[in-house]
Amino acid sequence: MNKKYHWPGESRFLGYLYILPGVVIYLLFVLYPVLETVRTSFYRWDGFTVNRTFIGLQNYRQLLIDSQFLQALSHNLIFIIFYSIIPIVLGIILASLLGRRRLPGMTFFRAGLFLPQVISMVVVGVMWRWIFNPVFGPLNAFLKMVGLNSLARPWLGDFNLALPSVGIIGTWVMYGFCMVLFLAGMQRIPEDYYEAAELDGANEVQQLRYITLPSLRPEFGVALITTIIAALRVFDLVYVLTRGGPGDRTLVVAFLVYRAAFQQNRIGYAAAVATVLTLIILLISFLILRFQSRSEE
Amino acid sequence: MKKVALQVLVLGLIVMLLLTACAPAATPTAEPTKAPEEAQPAPTQAEPAQPPAETVTLVVWDQYARDVESEVMNQINKEFEEAHPGVKIERVVKSFDDLKTTIKLALGQPDGPDVAQVNQGQDMVAIVAGDLLLPLDDYATKYKWREIFPESLNSRNSATATGFGQGNLYGMSVTAEFVGVYYNKGMFEKYGWKLPTTFDEFTKLLADIKAAGETPITFGDLDGWPGIHTFSSVQHVLVDVDYINNFTYGLNNVSFDIPENREAAKIVQGWAKDGYFTDGFMGIGYDDSLKIYKSGQGALMITGTWAAGEFVTDTDQKFGNFLMPQKTVDTPQLAIGGVGLPFCIRKGTKNADLAAEYINFLVSPRAAQLWAEKGMLPAAPLPADYKVEEGTLLADQVAAWGTLLKSNGIGHYIDWATLTMYDTLNAELQKLFAGETTPEQFTAAIQADYAKR
Numbered sequence: 215m216n217k218k219y220h221w222p223g224e225s226r227f228l229g230y231l232y233i234l235p236g237v238v239i240y241l242l243f244v245l246y247p248v249l250e251t252v253r254t255s256f257y258r259w260d261g262f263t264v265n266r267t268f269i270g271l272q273n274y275r276q277l278l279i280d281s282q283f284l285q286a287l288s289h290n291l292i293f294i295i296f297y298s299i300i301p302i303v304l305g306i307i308l309a310s311l312l313g314r315r316r317l318p319g320m321t322f323f324r325a326g327l328f329l330p331q332v333i334s335m336v337v338v339g340v341m342w343r344w345i346f347n348p349v350f351g352p353l354n355a356f357l358k359m360v361g362l363n364s365l366a367r368p369w370l371g372d373f374n375l376a377l378p379s380v381g382i383i384g385t386w387v388m389y390g391f392c393m394v395l396f397l398a399g400m401q402r403i404p405e406d407y408y409e410a411a412e413l414d415g416a417n418e419v420q421q422l423r424y425i426t427l428p429s430l431r432p433e434f435g436v437a438l439i440t441t442i443i444a445a446l447r448v449f450d451l452v453y454v455l456t457r458g459g460p461g462d463r464t465l466v467v468a469f470l471v472y473r474a475a476f477q478q479n480r481i482g483y484a485a486a487v488a489t490v491l492t493l494i495i496l497l498i499s500f501l502i503l504r505f506q507s508r509s510e511e
Numbered sequence: 512m513k514k515v516a517l518q519v520l521v522l523g524l525i526v527m528l529l530l531t532a533c534a535p536a537a538t539p540t541a542e543p544t545k546a547p548e549e550a551q552p553a554p555t556q557a558e559p560a561q562p563p564a565e566t567v568t569l570v571v572w573d574q575y576a577r578d579v580e581s582e583v584m585n586q587i588n589k590e591f592e593e594a595h596p597g598v599k600i601e602r603v604v605k606s607f608d609d610l611k612t613t614i615k616l617a618l619g620q621p622d623g624p625d626v627a628q629v630n631q632g633q634d635m636v637a638i639v640a641g642d643l644l645l646p647l648d649d650y651a652t653k654y655k656w657r658e659i660f661p662e663s664l665n666s667r668n669s670a671t672a673t674g675f676g677q678g679n680l681y682g683m684s685v686t687a688e689f690v691g692v693y694y695n696k697g698m699f700e701k702y703g704w705k706l707p708t709t710f711d712e713f714t715k716l717l718a719d720i721k722a723a724g725e726t727p728i729t730f731g732d733l734d735g736w737p738g739i740h741t742f743s744s745v746q747h748v749l750v751d752v753d754y755i756n757n758f759t760y761g762l763n764n765v766s767f768d769i770p771e772n773r774e775a776a777k778i779v780q781g782w783a784k785d786g787y788f789t790d791g792f793m794g795i796g797y798d799d800s801l802k803i804y805k806s807g808q809g810a811l812m813i814t815g816t817w818a819a820g821e822f823v824t825d826t827d828q829k830f831g832n833f834l835m836p837q838k839t840v841d842t843p844q845l846a847i848g849g850v851g852l853p854f855c856i857r858k859g860t861k862n863a864d865l866a867a868e869y870i871n872f873l874v875s876p877r878a879a880q881l882w883a884e885k886g887m888l889p890a891a892p893l894p895a896d897y898k899v900e901e902g903t904l905l906a907d908q909v910a911a912w913g914t915l916l917k918s919n920g921i922g923h924y925i926d927w928a929t930l931t932m933y934d935t936l937n938a939e940l941q942k943l944f945a946g947e948t949t950p951e952q953f954t955a956a957i958q959a960d961y962a963k964r
Contacts, residue, residue: 262615263641348791349803371733371793373945459735460793460941476612478930479637 248492254485261481273486283487286465287494289377290446293466296381297388297445302437304385305392306430310422312393313400314408324397328390335387339454342383346370370456376463380451388444392437399433400426435506439499446495467491565597569862569869572603572617572627574610574852579820580686583885590881591872598865610852618643618857625860626869628852629682631667632675632759632927639681640672645856646679650867656683659874659891660850663919668853675927676760682853685873686817686882687890687912689834689848689921690740693804693812693822693904696829698725704810707836710748714778717787720810729809730788731795732944735937739926740847741813742940744835746775747845747922755845759923761964768958776943776950783944793945805830816888816908817851823886823904832907834914845920846911850890888912928961935960 255273259266277283312324330338345353346369354366369379407425416424449468452458458465458473467487475484575584581604588600603624605613611630615638617623629635629644638644651657657665657680664684671678692713694706702723707713720727732738747755749771757765782788789795789809804812805826812818813835822830834846854873856866872878879889880897888908893899899906915921926933939956942948948956 260637260641262619262638262643265641343796346794347796347799348794349789349799349808354791366791368733368791368794371791371795371941371945373942373947456733457735457937459733459938460945461938461947473934477934479615 251485252489254482255489257482257485259481260479261475262479269482273483274490276483277486277490282462282465283467283470285462286467286470289464289466290448292377293381293384293445293448294442296378297384297448298438298441300385301388301392301441302434304389305396305437306427308389308393309396309400310426313397324394328394330387331390331394333387335450336454338383338387339451343370343455346379371460373460373463376456376460380448380455380464383451383455384445384448388441392441395433395437396430399430403429431506431509435502438502442498442502443495446491446498566599567597567862567865568599568601569626569865570601570603570624571854571869572605572610572614572624573854574605574607574628576604576606577817577821579824579885580817580887583881583887586881587873587878590877591869594872595865595868600869607852614638615641615643621859623857623859625862626854626856626866629855630852631849632924633930635668635670635681636673636675637930639670639678643858644681645858645860645863646681647683647856647867647870648680650870651680654867654871656680656871656874659683661916663921664850664890667849674761676756682855683870683874684850684853684890685878686851687848687888688816688851689846689908689912689915690744690813690815691832691834691846691908691911692744693814693818693830693832695804695807695810696831697807698810699831706831706833708840709836710838713836717782717785717811721785721787726789726809727787727811728782728789729800729804729812730792731797731800731803732792732941733794733796733799735941736926736933737797737800737814738940738944739924739933739936740815742775742779742936742943743847743922743925744813745778746772746925747847748835748837749775750845752843752845752920752922755922755925758961759925759927761928766958767961768954772954772957773950776953780943780946780950784946788944793941815847816912819904819908820885820887830904832904832911834911843918843920844914845918845922846915847924848915848921849923883909929964931960931963932957 256268256270257266258269258272308327312320312327333341345351348354348366348368348371353369357363357366367375370376372379403425407429408421411421411425447468448466449472452464452466452469453472456464458469468491471484471488471491474480474487571588573584575581584602584604588602592598592600607630610628611634614624614627614629615634618627618629618638619641629638635644647656665680666676668682668684669676669678669680698704699706702720702725704716704719707716717727728741730737730741732741750769754765754771757763758767783792789800789803792800795803800812801814801818801821803809805822805828807826807828816832819832822828834844837844854870856863856870860866874891876892876894876897879891879893882889883893883897883899883905886903886905888905893909899909926936935957939948939953943950943953
């Protein structure tokens, strides 16, 4: 053995052993299924028998003319407003209200506002299905109580309101995450910046505009990517609340995948839809990361 | 040297992990690899000869998930276990949707369920095409199952790799179902309404109920599929049994875009416009609509006999049931209906004989009585000495089932017609009910799906 390259401490090779379990799990449960999905998208297959036929790009060709797919995708894009933009705006407002003041009971409010984020999505769905129920749900009951009978709606079954209704739930779930993210980022900003700004006569809004927001740029990137991905792959809420209805008004891409795969036995087509969705998510994440690193330069 | 040893160790680990993880995927339909527990010689009669030495577990998947029906299944399983010492029923309960999506994969597994309920129609065809079910014709002969149901019902549980309605028998159903009209007896008494005998009278009754300030029909279409039953109940009044059979089995090139279907669509859309359904029905789920109805809100509800159990428990209301009246008193009665999801046997099971023995108990008079005692309509005949209490919901339904059998008037769930029909009907009917489309657009959209067969 050549002693010249001997590093202090344990053998360098041992390091790979430490990450091995992680790598193996990643390969088995992430990479392998993803590649398998891409492969399946070139086949016609019912999902449970051995009759699997290679059909090349036929699934993708069909996808381009599938009006339901395009409609579902447009709903996912609308969900970006509810899952991403509104929660980020709310998050920054709440973080600046809660972050820089020392008020009694602040931990309570922070925890309370974060709570929706930790509840399972299925529970969230069941809960909101009750809230929106036109006959015994509290939302319409409240509207009727305060004399706003004309505003009471069959929310989830209304052709115009179903999509925003599901979207609002997304906002309710995501804003707590954004808030905590921004609160954490704000801890990093040195207090002297604010003191200096105050001495120079900057008011709170100016401090937010010129100190807080620019310092939180990395957090914005994380919040954007996470929430946009959440918006693009919504499934659980739609499954529990509306099953894509009324009509096709809340149909989302992930639900289309589920329906094609498990109800209509079109695994190949479902895999093609899933592959395209993954590509769209990768592309958007890539663009955000690029935009972010460029603006940091 | 140490380094080499490490490398070998690491490589070995990777190979081992990859192999163990890939093994089940590589042989999806292989025979069981688990240590074979000797299949018990199945007891031939209800009385077992002697207690077997070791326990046999029969895994059964069913979709009797609602409280009352679930209780009945537990009782049936308990009695079967008591009559068969050494046999343990491992029951897996799934909702209908859940079962529909998972059963295909489960039946392909070497340790899948021994007995499972399988949705009739295209679902069963796909599973038969995958060669995952055991044909039951031999057992049917042995246990005389064909004497329990008329052939028109057995054919619903028969399939080939390309179509259903003919071919081998693959399952036996334990509950009968039809979609009828429930009525709130207290409300009918209070207002003096009479049960309608023709469809015109039914339409007039709806107007009377509305005029009295009550909700004529409790309905919730958030889940989509209840709309199929509402629409198709009216459709079954306007078409005949041959049309429904042809459409469902895909025979004789019938179309959906016909005047009768447009008329039925126009009628139910009119009901929605006239406020005959529960206020906000588009935003109410099916299970919630049952709760609303049993709390006494709404005079009528159009739904299946499976809901009967819910209407006789935890409610102070009294309900009756009648079949949707036909055009005239003399028109042969036709209604959406059939038998519940059949219990089938997985082809790869080692316990086929025991599974058949279990199914035979499911269709026995004793099991029928257990269903009846909880107010549910059994498919199999009740014990000769068992009398259904008169004036009950069940008595109405047993009588109605008899009428349907006599007039050969058991229709179909039209969403069986194609694999996509369920989703298409759900979406298109929601559009129709909400007034987003016209009856003409509705029938054209359904025909477009049907033509893709």
